[in-house]
Amino acid sequence: MKDLRIKRLTVRQYNWTFREIGSDYNGFNQVYLKGATCNEIWYALTIETEAGITGEYIGAVGGVWAAQVAMVAHYLIGRNALERELIWNDIKRALRQIDGYGLAPIDCALWDIAGKAYGVPVHQLLGGWRKTLPAYASTLHGDENGGLDSPEAFGDFAVQCKELGYPAFKVHGWGNGPIEREVATVLATRKAVGDQMNLMLDPACEYNTWGDALRVGRACDEANYFWYEDPYKDGGHSAFAHKKLRQFIKTPILMGEHIRGIEVKVDGIIAEGTDFIRAGIHSEGGITGVMKLAHVAEGFGLDVELHGPGAATRQCLASIRNSNYYELGLVHPKVPGRHAQVPIYGDAYSDDLEAVDANGCVPVPDGPGLGVTINWDWLAKHETGKVVYG
Numbered sequence: 001m002k003d004l005r006i007k008r009l010t011v012r013q014y015n016w017t018f019r020e021i022g023s024d025y026n027g028f029n030q031v032y033l034k035g036a037t038c039n040e041i042w043y044a045l046t047i048e049t050e051a052g053i054t055g056e057y058i059g060a061v062g063g064v065w066a067a068q069v070a071m072v073a074h075y076l077i078g079r080n081a082l083e084r085e086l087i088w089n090d091i092k093r094a095l096r097q098i099d100g101y102g103l104a105p106i107d108c109a110l111w112d113i114a115g116k117a118y119g120v121p122v123h124q125l126l127g128g129w130r131k132t133l134p135a136y137a138s139t140l141h142g143d144e145n146g147g148l149d150s151p152e153a154f155g156d157f158a159v160q161c162k163e164l165g166y167p168a169f170k171v172h173g174w175g176n177g178p179i180e181r182e183v184a185t186v187l188a189t190r191k192a193v194g195d196q197m198n199l200m201l202d203p204a205c206e207y208n209t210w211g212d213a214l215r216v217g218r219a220c221d222e223a224n225y226f227w228y229e230d231p232y233k234d235g236g237h238s239a240f241a242h243k244k245l246r247q248f249i250k251t252p253i254l255m256g257e258h259i260r261g262i263e264v265k266v267d268g269i270i271a272e273g274t275d276f277i278r279a280g281i282h283s284e285g286g287i288t289g290v291m292k293l294a295h296v297a298e299g300f301g302l303d304v305e306l307h308g309p310g311a312a313t314r315q316c317l318a319s320i321r322n323s324n325y326y327e328l329g330l331v332h333p334k335v336p337g338r339h340a341q342v343p344i345y346g347d348a349y350s351d352d353l354e355a356v357d358a359n360g361c362v363p364v365p366d367g368p369g370l371g372v373t374i375n376w377d378w379l380a381k382h383e384t385g386k387v388v389y390g
């Protein structure tokens, strides 16, 4: 094997503008706003080895992890890049008092190195077999601006997605509207698409009360929703409260997107707080953490559902039996897709609305490592900063 000791880490910062996007009432949720622009700051991590093989990762929530990479860079220099399990556990401990987001880009870049060293895609190292993944269209949040601004607008968009081939559709509603509009949206979306499409609802912890969560949950029951995700402002943390909710509604609950740590998630499962298990590349410490949690769920006989799109997510899902859908989003009928506006990949990789085939599936990248080609030439034009370690 080549000399895969880590020689250098580089974190690059980028700045670009995204069109037709504004923010909602509190400034946190991105929503459709005609003519608006939204400034975004992203980061990319590269890990170079002595042998010249470089791991590459680019992803959202960059500001958080860029600072954490700085905290552990000295530890990584000189390490064998293939010793992911050791590195994962050491950094998990090192970042234990903060959220640990910095572990994810490091772990993904190390898997990218491993795939490139062996000349295979990551899913092949994981024992994967699936070449395509059924996707659900995951919407931008509801707006007040002529986009997804009514129950009927969500219904119309669900029909559009169904016609594109999507087997499932997930609503992200409004943050501060009347709860009656949330109930109406659940029912109107089902009415629009009929019975042949799985529907999910993700209030993203916006409802103020457990009672509101119950009211909307009963609508999900009536409309036969596939899952009901993180409904109210406990933050998706209280296993007790969600167990209570499960006693009053029959729609499966999905919580855990904001809980950090496999051990804590297991506690939540044992406390009967959830039906589907949530995992995510960024929240679980990368591919290594996601696969651990997938096997935890398997041990309980449950399914794991991965948060958000991305090449690393696709590599994992290709290798997990107990999972239903790839989350493609966030999509909107009037917003040009992210990859159409911000082409960070130089190949056909896309998570835009039209990225699915006629069966509503996306392909698993098949190149070495994470399987995608980062468009470094385009990124260079938007670079605003660079820090080199080693």
Ligand SMILES: [Mg+2]
Pocket (backbone or CB within 6 Å): 202, 204, 229, 230, 257
């Ligand atoms: Mg969510």
